[in-house]
Amino acid sequence: MMQCNHFFNGQLNRSPYAFRAYRANARVLPLTTPEDYASLGRIEKPAVQSPVFCGFQEKYDLLEEIVNAAFLHLQPLDRCVMTAMMPGGLRLPARLLQDDIFLLHQVDQEAKRLFLDGFSVLAIEESIIRHPLESGRNHLRLRWFPQHSSQRQDGWNELVRFLHQLNIVAIDE
Amino acid sequence: MSELELVRAEFIRYPQSLLSVDDRLQNLSPVLAKAVGEQIAYALQGWQGPIPDRHFVCSTIMDLAFSRQLVNWPTLVEQIAQYTDAVPDMLINAYECASWGYSLRQALSHPRTSPYVMCTIVDLNLMDLAFWRANPNWGNSGFGIVTLLFRAETNAHECVTVNVAKTSNFIAEFSIAVRNALADKPDYKLALPFFPPAVTQLFQRLLPDADMLPDLHPRFGHCFGADPWISLIEQAPHASSGQRFLATSVALNGYWTMADITLAADGIFNWREAK
Numbered sequence: 508m509m510q511c512n513h514f515f516n517g518q519l520n521r522s523p524y525a526f527r528a529y530r531a532n533a534r535v536l537p538l539t540t541p542e543d544y545a546s547l548g549r550i551e552k553p554a555v556q557s558p559v560f561c562g563f564q565e566k567y568d569l570l571e572e573i574v575n576a577a578f579l580h581l582q583p584l585d586r587c588v589m590t591a592m593m594p595g596g597l598r599l600p601a602r603l604l605q606d607d608i609f610l611l612h613q614v615d616q617e618a619k620r621l622f623l624d625g626f627s628v629l630a631i632e633e634s635i636i637r638h639p640l641e642s643g644r645n646h647l648r649l650r651w652f653p654q655h656s657s658q659r660q661d662g663w664n665e666l667v668r669f670l671h672q673l674n675i676v677a678i679d680e
Numbered sequence: 681m682s683e684l685e686l687v688r689a690e691f692i693r694y695p696q697s698l699l700s701v702d703d704r705l706q707n708l709s710p711v712l713a714k715a716v717g718e719q720i721a722y723a724l725q726g727w728q729g730p731i732p733d734r735h736f737v738c739s740t741i742m743d744l745a746f747s748r749q750l751v752n753w754p755t756l757v758e759q760i761a762q763y764t765d766a767v768p769d770m771l772i773n774a775y776e777c778a779s780w781g782y783s784l785r786q787a788l789s790h791p792r793t794s795p796y797v798m799c800t801i802v803d804l805n806l807m808d809l810a811f812w813r814a815n816p817n818w819g820n821s822g823f824g825i826v827t828l829l830f831r832a833e834t835n836a837h838e839c840v841t842v843n844v845a846k847t848s849n850f851i852a853e854f855s856i857a858v859r860n861a862l863a864d865k866p867d868y869k870l871a872l873p874f875f876p877p878a879v880t881q882l883f884q885r886l887l888p889d890a891d892m893l894p895d896l897h898p899r900f901g902h903c904f905g906a907d908p909w910i911s912l913i914e915q916a917p918h919a920s921s922g923q924r925f926l927a928t929s930v931a932l933n934g935y936w937t938m939a940d941i942t943l944a945a946d947g948i949f950n951w952r953e954a955k
Contacts, residue, residue, distance in 0.1 A: 536744070536809065536811055537811050538809070538810075538811075539810045539811065540810045542701050542808065542810070543809050543810055543811070545701045546701040546807045546808055546809060547807065547809075549701075549704075549705050550705065550748055550750065591773070591774035592743075592747055597933065598844065598845075598933040598934050598935075599774070599844070599933070599935075601844055604775075604782075604842070604844050604935065606785060606789060609782075609786045610772070610774035610775070610782075611770050611771065611772050611774070612746055612753055612770065612771035612772070612773065613753055613754075613770065613771070616769055616770060617770060617786075620790075621790065624790055624791045625791075641747070642747065642748055642749070
């Protein structure tokens with residue numbers, strides 16, 4: 508039976524790399540004609556505008572660090588499925604393109620399929636925005652589906668501590 | 681056994697946007713579902729085999745509609761089910777034009793219950809934005825949907841390669857990777873993505889010995905991940921039995937994919953224009 512006994516629901520609440528310098532590289536879809544503005548003007552604004560805490564490169568660095576930490580701390584872990592906000596604008600880090608990670612729009616079905624095939628799976632969903640025109644609440648949700656119960660909780664706790672160091676804190680909602 | 685055989689490939693070209701900018705965005709999901717659902721049903725006409733248990737929708741340019749919640753994926757899938765039983769099960773767009781290759785890698789390198797895998801590559805200008813119509817990077821765009829049905833033998837994952845460039849000169853890195861892949865395969869025909877002359881000249885310089893299928897950019901524009909499959913559809917009536925192809929795509933961010941493909945003897949390969 509597919510059991511998620513490890514669940515983290517968090518939110519980025521300030522810059523993950525407060526004292527690191529990053530090149531400004533915002534990539535926003537260029538709008539060039541009145542029709543472009545009319546077209547996008549049909550999209551409703553979000554009720555709450557989330558703050559932007561990280562740029563494009565910072566976000567990829569953040570996701571790469573989280574994946575590296577997950578594979579370091581979680582035992583057992585074979586596969587990771589993760590949502591991807593596109594267009595990326597920048598090249599994904601090579602780690603996120605390896606064959607133990609699959610990036611897709613919705614993770615549930617693939618996580619379940621991999622688990623039933625015998626893999627221990629981590630599902631990562633995020634809505635961290637990189638520009639005010641993106642929609643998202645800066646949420647990060649992690650669910651771990653190990654094939655067998657870990658004897659020790661240390662790995663999961665280590666991972667959550669690492670997320671806190673990146674200013675991703677647990678929330679109730 | 682490691683054959684990856686193309687059984688069906690159907691492309692439909694959309695010269696016009698599905699919706700005008702005056703239409704309500706609420707209409708987007710049902711209109712998109714109709715276009716995709718009817719295309720899948722058309723591609724599988726007369727198909728007697730089992731419905732694949734893996735069916736990826738791949739896209740390069742349509743993320744906005746999904747990330748801004750203009751189209752809800754589960755709702756879209758329900759709407760597509762009104763037109764076909766072969767509903768897609770997931771949407772892949774992170775890898776841009778190379779999304780079909782990363783999807784095949786995922787499908788073929790994990791346990792499967794069926795020898796059949798489907799990819800439907802959908803690149804429609806849903807918001808009718810000028811940026812997507814033409815761009816200095818790829819010239820004029822071509823919009824459409826291509827539905828692909830593969831028969832994949834046990835080790836067919838060996839037929840698919842994905843990789844990413846290490847430098848900003850991704851076209852050169854991709855070309856060298858293609859050249860290496862073809863080094864011991866002189867009989868292969870090469871299906872490259874469609875690009876304007878500046879890029880195709882680079883292909884010709886770096887791949888002087890490759891047996892390239894014609895660049896169809898002047899006719900179709902750059903059709904994102906669909907390009908190599910349109911080439912194969914065009915070539916299919918002239919292909920000799922057992923002919924092997926290398927189908928390739930490269931994305932602006934430097935992701936690329938190559939697939940070693942044969943065409944099924946009883947395969948159906950067509951394209952048509954949307955009315």
